[in-house]
Amino acid sequence: MLKQLRPALVLLTALTAITGLAYPLAMTGLAGAIFPAKAAGSLIERDGTVIGSSLIGQAFTGAGYFHGRPSATTAPDPADASKTVPAPYNAANSSGSNLGPTSAALSERVKTDVDALKAENPSAPVPVDLVTTSGSGLDPDISPEAAYFQVSRVAKARNIPEDKLRDLVTARIEGRTLGILGEPRVNVLALNLAVDDLARR
Amino acid sequence: MNLNGWIQIALYCAVVLALVKPLGSYMTRVFTGERTLLSPVLGPVERGLYRVSGIDARQEQHWLAYTGAVILFHVLGFAVLYAILRLQAVLPLNPADQTAVAPDLAFNTSTSFITNTNWQSYGGETTLSYLSQMLGLTHQNFLSAATGIAVAVALIRGFARASSGTIGSFWVDVTRATLYVLLPICVPYTLFLVWQGMPQTLGAYVHATTLEGAHQTLALGPVASQVAIKMLGTNGGGFFNANAAHPFENPTALSNFVQMVSIFVIGAALTNVFGRMVGDERQGWAILGAMGILFLAGVLVTYWAEAHGSSVLNSFGLTGGNMEGKETRFGIAASALFAVITTAASCGAVNAMHDSFTALGGLIPLLNMQLGEIIIGGVGAGLYGMLIFVIVAIFVAGLMVGRTPEYLGKKIEAKEVKMAMLGILCLPLMMLGFTALATVVPAGLAGPANAGPHGFSEILYAYTSAAANNGSAFGGLTANTLFYNSTLAIGMLVGRFFVKIPVLAIAGSLAAKKTVPASAGTFPTHGGLFVGLLVGVILIIGGLTFFPSLALGPVVEHLAGAAGQTFATGG
Numbered sequence: 001m002l003k004q005l006r007p008a009l010v011l012l013t014a015l016t017a018i019t020g021l022a023y024p025l026a027m028t029g030l031a032g033a034i035f036p037a038k039a040a041g042s043l044i045e046r047d048g049t050v051i052g053s054s055l056i057g058q059a060f061t062g063a064g065y066f067h068g069r070p071s072a073t074t075a076p077d078p079a080d081a082s083k084t085v086p087a088p089y090n091a092a093n094s095s096g097s098n099l100g101p102t103s104a105a106l107s108e109r110v111k112t113d114v115d116a117l118k119a120e121n122p123s124a125p126v127p128v129d130l131v132t133t134s135g136s137g138l139d140p141d142i143s144p145e146a147a148y149f150q151v152s153r154v155a156k157a158r159n160i161p162e163d164k165l166r167d168l169v170t171a172r173i174e175g176r177t178l179g180i181l182g183e184p185r186v187n188v189l190a191l192n193l194a195v196d197d198l199a200r201r
Numbered sequence: 202m203n204l205n206g207w208i209q210i211a212l213y214c215a216v217v218l219a220l221v222k223p224l225g226s227y228m229t230r231v232f233t234g235e236r237t238l239l240s241p242v243l244g245p246v247e248r249g250l251y252r253v254s255g256i257d258a259r260q261e262q263h264w265l266a267y268t269g270a271v272i273l274f275h276v277l278g279f280a281v282l283y284a285i286l287r288l289q290a291v292l293p294l295n296p297a298d299q300t301a302v303a304p305d306l307a308f309n310t311s312t313s314f315i316t317n318t319n320w321q322s323y324g325g326e327t328t329l330s331y332l333s334q335m336l337g338l339t340h341q342n343f344l345s346a347a348t349g350i351a352v353a354v355a356l357i358r359g360f361a362r363a364s365s366g367t368i369g370s371f372w373v374d375v376t377r378a379t380l381y382v383l384l385p386i387c388v389p390y391t392l393f394l395v396w397q398g399m400p401q402t403l404g405a406y407v408h409a410t411t412l413e414g415a416h417q418t419l420a421l422g423p424v425a426s427q428v429a430i431k432m433l434g435t436n437g438g439g440f441f442n443a444n445a446a447h448p449f450e451n452p453t454a455l456s457n458f459v460q461m462v463s464i465f466v467i468g469a470a471l472t473n474v475f476g477r478m479v480g481d482e483r484q485g486w487a488i489l490g491a492m493g494i495l496f497l498a499g500v501l502v503t504y505w506a507e508a509h510g511s512s513v514l515n516s517f518g519l520t521g522g523n524m525e526g527k528e529t530r531f532g533i534a535a536s537a538l539f540a541v542i543t544t545a546a547s548c549g550a551v552n553a554m555h556d557s558f559t560a561l562g563g564l565i566p567l568l569n570m571q572l573g574e575i576i577i578g579g580v581g582a583g584l585y586g587m588l589i590f591v592i593v594a595i596f597v598a599g600l601m602v603g604r605t606p607e608y609l610g611k612k613i614e615a616k617e618v619k620m621a622m623l624g625i626l627c628l629p630l631m632m633l634g635f636t637a638l639a640t641v642v643p644a645g646l647a648g649p650a651n652a653g654p655h656g657f658s659e660i661l662y663a664y665t666s667a668a669a670n671n672g673s674a675f676g677g678l679t680a681n682t683l684f685y686n687s688t689l690a691i692g693m694l695v696g697r698f699f700v701k702i703p704v705l706a707i708a709g710s711l712a713a714k715k716t717v718p719a720s721a722g723t724f725p726t727h728g729g730l731f732v733g734l735l736v737g738v739i740l741i742i743g744g745l746t747f748f749p750s751l752a753l754g755p756v757v758e759h760l761a762g763a764a765g766q767t768f769a770t771g772g
Contacts, residue, residue, distance in 0.1 A: 004269060010253055019379065023426060024339055027392070028403055031391065032401070038397075040400065043419075049410055050408070052411055054398075058415075059415060060412070065413065092326055094420075094446075095443055097525065100651040100658075102560070102651075104769035105769065106525065106557075128524045133526065138448055141530050176454065177458075181457070182457065183454075193412070196412070
């Protein structure tokens, strides 16, 4: 065993330096040179300030914006650090709800959300993604159905004709990659930025 | 379920299958010491490493020396990682000012990474500094994977050689696996991931002001370089708490697809390495075939269950499947497929929260791990896990016809069967034993977030994942406690070494044996009959061992859910 100590120590140190320092640092340099915006987190700036990342969802609550999916992320309770409080779309603490399929808490939450959405738009079936939390709590997307579902509310709040808003949604639908992978979706932050632009004009 | 979902699944299988032969051929050259395309570049680095470490590349080891080297390497790796985690507050590259990791959590995390488990009691963006992620976790992602490959190659040599006292040199195998296999794939892979949108920066967390004027802190870091090896090495430990569900850790449907391929590719190619090194590629395809049958059966059940939706969601008339805990960009099919892949291999990365899967959708990941992650499996670990079952299957076949069992010209005798059974039995001991303990002691009962049978499933999943060195979780379980951190760490250690050491003992014993020529009475091990026998043995051993525990968890939950029952947490 002692005879093996030198190879073990030296090899561990050398491989650690290669894989733990040289590799990530070289990749950071290379990635920053080739894809600077993406390597830095795909940040979006407006009027000189960072308003978020195109990959990370935000909590939208106003009637004039399209809403993302419910988010189960939390933050430490300011009053008692050992506890947590709900903090939707907390991008410094990603997590899902982890509620199981027979959870009474899940059932109550979904019921509340379904009732509210039915009251808002009785004309269409409630899309499942609008009443379920995502795995990360930071899902930037909603399904096209979930976007169309909210058109009448946003149109009313913004005083924009529904047709125009519907076209805006349609134009922002991203299809499956190569027509096969993943699901069709709409990026909520990008859509809301477009809504702001439309309203400004 | 829809056609497009099935096309995604079929495309996935096709891509993995297409990579088996080229990568298998390349890896065979690497581990038999032949020249490869990368030798002109990496050869000098490799020889330099041997020179400074005092390693003679031509000097091979007896299985005991090989095992000693494996253990020593793990022990030292553990010490380094534990020290980094405990000292991260005073070390550089800590822009978010993370404090030192608590002793029990550092013990759990270090154990978890040296055993290729990567269980996440830690929270990623809320617990670890950039240095801990890079120097601590990324390097163990490489080395624990390289160790797995090395042990598998050593076992293959046991089958391939005759009357040999050695099974290769651990130092050479681990160096070659890192330099020639893992690193060259990770470099372009990292760049691909960044191209898809994954951050790779040492810059601090960004503070954004959202459209509605709220404050949002965006956790960032050198994510892509770690995710590449996390997937390729079937490690699975997330940079972020939400793992591959996090948009920064899995930005697009394409990055998701490539990540899934990279989980399986080395494990699948190793079956081909096995075939080539024992001199008959059909032997490798037969093993891959058995893996494929079990894999497709799992995908079928999970995809069906998730697309069908949960009883709670369906009771409100919602259609579109069980989207709780899943991301829009992946949808049902790619989330179900990912869950089966990550638990078939010992990866443990998740792109959706398994805790929120339907009862039957969550049963398959659990069962995959309980079978010992032999369906492709962890890099290296999957192949040697499967070969243990092959030994048992051959033994059973031998009993049926009353003949000394042989596999690839090696007589399978009492020693090999005993060692194989030791490797198989240590897993249920850890998985079921600790689950039983945790369901009776208060410290264990404090863990689950969900009530009723699902709470039991959360505990069972945790110990199953730990002992199988998977690392995925039913994340509702509060596992960052002294009780869970320590018992889970013990599960991981036993699950790793009480399989690895018997495997190396088998390798040594087989290498020393003579090869007996095949005769008319030899049971052919490359055909459908053998594949069927192997699948049968796996299902019988797994089923008999684990069915009672599955009945108490997912099966009861499924029946209760179908009857419209829900469970509220008390208090």
